[in-house]
Amino acid sequence: MAGEYILLVCDDVPHEVVLTDSGARVMDVVQVIRRLTGLSLWHSKLLATRPPVVLLSHLPPEDATAAVSALRDAGARAEARQQPTPDFLKP
Template sequence: MVEEPEFDVLLSSSGDRGIDLVQTVRSVTGLSAWRSKQLLEATPTTVVDRTWFEAATEAVRRLNALGARADLLCRWCERVISLEDCPVDPGPCSSPFLSPDGCPASRPRG
């Protein structure tokens, strides 16, 4: 079995729902409210580092639902992926570890 790539959750804007976003960042990261607020104030920033595709997409969905702008970063091919673009074209994947069509971001959601 081939190991799955890890993904980061990149936050490029935090929107205007401050308290709700702080609570969501706390929920997806396990950080304190104070540290979560610091992350939101430091945008653009990485909110979640090196997690599985399913966990990363759930975090992105939750943040985007509150008006923030979050995307995925594949740690293997370094592509920034918007959830609206999933499944992505496997062609640009340049991972030395995984075939281009093996990336979870390239698979249809089901």
């Protein structure tokens, strides 16, 4: 079955959370990233200082919106995007 792919059809298109700017309160954003991702403080700080970066992927739309809201409350700019279609599924 190697080389064969199965496309599952579902109601919700998976989303990803993208950090576009950390803003002025970087440490607050680092704490939110740490809470959302479960990463260490050091890894969270690396992500916060190198935008744009995808923080979370394969999320339902509601969870992605909640994560973006938490990041914006901490002073960051973030957005929820629909995940792109993989190349092997494109016509």
